[in-house]
Amino acid sequence: MRLNRLPIPALFAAAAVVAPTAGAQGFGDLTVAAIPQYVSMQIGTGASAKTVTQFSVPLLAVVPITSHFNVDVATAYASSDVSSNGATVSSITGLTDTQVRANWTLGSDAAVITVGVNVPTGQYTIPAANAEAAGQIGNDFLIFPTSSYGSGLSTTGGLALAHGFGSWNLGVAGSFRKATAFDAFQASNGTSLETLKFTPADEMRARVGLDRPVGDGRLSLGVTYSSFGKDEFANHSYSTGDRFIGQASLFVPLGGTDLYLSGWSLYRAKGEQLGGVSNPETVTDGSLALGYHVGGVLIEPSVEGRFWQVDGVKAGMLANFGGRLRFAAGALTVLPGFTYQVGRLYDTASSATTIDVTGWRTSLMIRLR
Amino acid sequence: MRLLKLLVLTVLCGAAVPAAAQQRTDDVLAKLERARTASPSSVAALRSLGIAYYKRDRFADARTVLDAARRLDPKDGVSALYAGLSAEALEDYTGAKDAYNSYLQVGKTRRVRNDIAKRLIALSRKELHAAAKSAIANEARIAQQPGEPSAVAVRPMTFSGTDQTLAPLGRGMTDLLISDLARSSQVQLLERDRIQAIVDELALSKAGQTDAATSVRTGKLMRAGRVVQGAITQTDSRNLTVNAAVLNVASSQQQGRDVQASNVLDEIFAIEKTIALGIFDQLGVRLSAADRTALEQRPTRSLQAFLAYSNGLLASDNGRYDEAAGFFDQARSIDPGFSQALLKAQSARAAQQGAAVSNAKVESGLKGSREGATVAAAERGVAASNTGIGSTLANAVGDINPSAASTVNTSTGTPAQAPPPSRDATAEKTGTDQPAQKTGTVTIIIRKP
Numbered sequence: 001m002r003l004n005r006l007p008i009p010a011l012f013a014a015a016a017v018v019a020p021t022a023g024a025q026g027f028g029d030l031t032v033a034a035i036p037q038y039v040s041m042q043i044g045t046g047a048s049a050k051t052v053t054q055f056s057v058p059l060l061a062v063v064p065i066t067s068h069f070n071v072d073v074a075t076a077y078a079s080s081d082v083s084s085n086g087a088t089v090s091s092i093t094g095l096t097d098t099q100v101r102a103n104w105t106l107g108s109d110a111a112v113i114t115v116g117v118n119v120p121t122g123q124y125t126i127p128a129a130n131a132e133a134a135g136q137i138g139n140d141f142l143i144f145p146t147s148s149y150g151s152g153l154s155t156t157g158g159l160a161l162a163h164g165f166g167s168w169n170l171g172v173a174g175s176f177r178k179a180t181a182f183d184a185f186q187a188s189n190g191t192s193l194e195t196l197k198f199t200p201a202d203e204m205r206a207r208v209g210l211d212r213p214v215g216d217g218r219l220s221l222g223v224t225y226s227s228f229g230k231d232e233f234a235n236h237s238y239s240t241g242d243r244f245i246g247q248a249s250l251f252v253p254l255g256g257t258d259l260y261l262s263g264w265s266l267y268r269a270k271g272e273q274l275g276g277v278s279n280p281e282t283v284t285d286g287s288l289a290l291g292y293h294v295g296g297v298l299i300e301p302s303v304e305g306r307f308w309q310v311d312g313v314k315a316g317m318l319a320n321f322g323g324r325l326r327f328a329a330g331a332l333t334v335l336p337g338f339t340y341q342v343g344r345l346y347d348t349a350s351s352a353t354t355i356d357v358t359g360w361r362t363s364l365m366i367r368l369r
Numbered sequence: 370m371r372l373l374k375l376l377v378l379t380v381l382c383g384a385a386v387p388a389a390a391q392q393r394t395d396d397v398l399a400k401l402e403r404a405r406t407a408s409p410s411s412v413a414a415l416r417s418l419g420i421a422y423y424k425r426d427r428f429a430d431a432r433t434v435l436d437a438a439r440r441l442d443p444k445d446g447v448s449a450l451y452a453g454l455s456a457e458a459l460e461d462y463t464g465a466k467d468a469y470n471s472y473l474q475v476g477k478t479r480r481v482r483n484d485i486a487k488r489l490i491a492l493s494r495k496e497l498h499a500a501a502k503s504a505i506a507n508e509a510r511i512a513q514q515p516g517e518p519s520a521v522a523v524r525p526m527t528f529s530g531t532d533q534t535l536a537p538l539g540r541g542m543t544d545l546l547i548s549d550l551a552r553s554s555q556v557q558l559l560e561r562d563r564i565q566a567i568v569d570e571l572a573l574s575k576a577g578q579t580d581a582a583t584s585v586r587t588g589k590l591m592r593a594g595r596v597v598q599g600a601i602t603q604t605d606s607r608n609l610t611v612n613a614a615v616l617n618v619a620s621s622q623q624q625g626r627d628v629q630a631s632n633v634l635d636e637i638f639a640i641e642k643t644i645a646l647g648i649f650d651q652l653g654v655r656l657s658a659a660d661r662t663a664l665e666q667r668p669t670r671s672l673q674a675f676l677a678y679s680n681g682l683l684a685s686d687n688g689r690y691d692e693a694a695g696f697f698d699q700a701r702s703i704d705p706g707f708s709q710a711l712l713k714a715q716s717a718r719a720a721q722q723g724a725a726v727s728n729a730k731v732e733s734g735l736k737g738s739r740e741g742a743t744v745a746a747a748e749r750g751v752a753a754s755n756t757g758i759g760s761t762l763a764n765a766v767g768d769i770n771p772s773a774a775s776t777v778n779t780s781t782g783t784p785a786q787a788p789p790p791s792r793d794a795t796a797e798k799t800g801t802d803q804p805a806q807k808t809g810t811v812t813i814i815i816r817k818p
Contacts, residue, residue, distance in 0.1 A: 062774055072775075076773065101774065110758075114766050114769070114770045116770045131801055132801060134795075134796065134801070136804060138797065138802040139803070140802070147791070148793040148795075151793070151794055160769065162758045162761040163758075169757055169761040171764060174769060175770050184795050185795070198798070200794040207769050209761065209764055209768075211760070211761055211764070213757070218737070220764065231794055231798055240797070266788050285785070293733060302785055320785070357804070
């Protein structure tokens with residue numbers, strides 16, 4: 001069965017929650033969840049159209065060891081496929097890397113020391129035939145559930161601090177990520193295939209966030225800054241543009257209706273890539289969602305708009321129209337969701353050239369309440 | 370075949386969930402009890418344990434630890450709220466009202482405060498009946514304690530006649546009489562609602578007792594010194610006779626003589642004034658000129674408005690608030706100057722809204738708020754603070770060391786897509802992440818230096 005023809009019932013049937021197991025202190029609260037998601041995006045129309053699909057099942061576990069120390073583990077099984085005229089031109093299937101993260105809370109929610117390890121369980125040494133499928137899912141504008149199959153062994157250490165100032169809470173955090181080399185590609189050197197090493201740049205992140213109650217709701221603001229060293233690829237160094245992500249969200253219950261407003265903007269500064277300059281780009285997203293309480297079901301229709309610029313020139317627009325339900329089924333909370341996407345990509349050299357984009361995505365999350 | 374495997378997997382997981390959920394329930398409780406043992410003076414630990422007990426219908430246990438949390442921090446709204454819910458489940462309505470009133474003072478979630486304010490009104494009737502039941506259960510002890518001589522209870526007047534549409538006049542006449550007797554500072558009138566609750570509960574238990582005996586019991590249970598009882602008799606289609614008497618609770622004897630007034634139906638207010646003056650005489654109360662002038666005031670001069678008002682009182686006494694509000698509105702529409710009907714309509718409407726506020730509605734009002742986050746944390750076995758600082762930290766950690774595992778505990782918040790938490794370095798460097806590129810095999814040629 002081809003994955004991009006997988007029927008929705010089968011997708012939903014794949015949703016599973018493995019309930020907590022009895023055991024020693026802390027492990028009794030183990031939560032393991034699988035959250036199947038399916039995305040299909042058609043880029044272009046007619047004979048030149050290509051379709052990028054992804055069936056992804058993130059596998060997540062959270063283990064509270066003590067009330068102040070927990071470990072979580074995340075990986076995913078994903079199948080990504082690029083097809084044109086009904087024929088697959090590139091695909092990649094398998095596990096992604098596994099992130100293991102330990103968080104130690106100090107005091108009464110005063111600080112958290114976080115340590116993470118990216119374990120290279122994913123797909124490496126990607127043959128050229130699979131490279132397109134592996135690359136397309138990494139796009140910051142279209143956003144696929146699984147954006148990478150592997151980024152090599154790396155470790156991240158960080159510290160987050162929070163403090164209340166009147167009704168405002170301030171959160172300040174920083175981290176450092178050290179990466180190691182891995183065999184990234186098999187590429188032709190003209191006569192034979194050669195395996196190429198890639199060493200992702202080290203990354204330093206800093207984040208400042210503020211939040212406060214607004215009526216019965218909450219306003220949250222945050223800015224995250226990432227500074228990178230240089231990626232090493234086949235004995236060449238390539239600078240990587242720094243990243244800024246600004247985020248704002250407002251949740252306010254208004255009578256019987258919940259209002260969600262959120263927005264974010266990702267700016268990546270100028271960098272280098274194979275063959276030349278990687279121009280700066282900005283992706284800006286805004287969304288509005290309403291939550292209606294109907295009996296025991298929360299119905300959340302939403303609309304979302306996204307705008308992409310490369311070097312200050314319009315590169316893409318995307319509108320998402322979706323809905324999500326949230327309801328309890330015994331001890332479980334169930335969240336099925338569906339989104340229709342429609343948009344356009346623009347040639348940054350000539351805005352007259354456009355490519356239509358349409359797609360849909362669906363997801364199902366089930367977790368113990 | 371793959372579909373079959375998926376379905377089998379789902380069925381197996383589904384079978385495991387109930388047992389596992391029970392296991393989780395036990396583990397959460399055990400964890401919170403350990404936290405309480407480790408920090409018996411921690412408001413967060415006590416509050417979370419109390420919430421967990423409440424969620425498992427262990428209301429008495431919940432009440433104990435939540436009251437302890439409230440003593441340690443009287444400004445903790447969540448503890449007050451769940452103490453109120455637990456007390457109500459235990460039918461301790463006085464305790465519930467106390468806790469709810471605390472929540473109105475210190476609670477942070479406006480939606481819940483609004484619900485609780487409405488619920489408090491509906492709770493009053495439950496409280497009165499619970500108090501009446503308790504008084505009857507402890508009648509032997511209460512009867513030993515003499516009532517205050519100036520405390521007067523007016524029992525609901527009975528009605529006998531052929532036109533039963535006039536029967537509610539008994540409630541209206543009692544209400545008027547209480548209002549008029551209360552004009553004198555020499556007597557202390559007991560509230561009509563409290564008396565009605567006692568009478569209702571006694572009606573459920575009395576067997577073959579005379580009205581006088583029941584009146585004395587009512588007086589003793591309410592610690593009244595004297596009880597006024599009366600009866601309305603429809604003598605023919607247009608005439609009424611009202612008889613009333615004052616009973617001395619301590620002696621169980623009638624005090625003075627009977628009071629009687631007769632007149633045509635339309636003069637019911639004149640009848641009531643005659644009865645009121647007569648009762649003042651039997652009570653030994655000498656009215657001042659000002660009191661007598663005040664006594665002449667009538668809330669309405671319309672018999673139809675008063676009949677609708679009386680119907681409203683009857684419906685309200687029986688907990689039919691919607692119907693009661695309709696009758697009071699009707700009285701008001703017949704006589705726009707009938708201000709007492711307006712007040713009663715507002716009260717009935719508030720009680721109706723309060724009766725519609727379920728526990729589930731109160732709790733759902735917490736969702737999305739900081740207090741809701743505290744409750745959600747308690748359900749997971751976490752003794753969280755009330756300040757939201759925990760989620761501030763979680764957001765910070767999620768951004769500097771991102772992991773998909775963070776989504777496990779995310780079921781609130783916007784359904785929109787979050788920004789990409791990390792870059793795909795190899796796709797970024799090779800440019801294969803660009804969606805507008807042509808379809809085909811990507812060949813990367815690197816020439817060795």
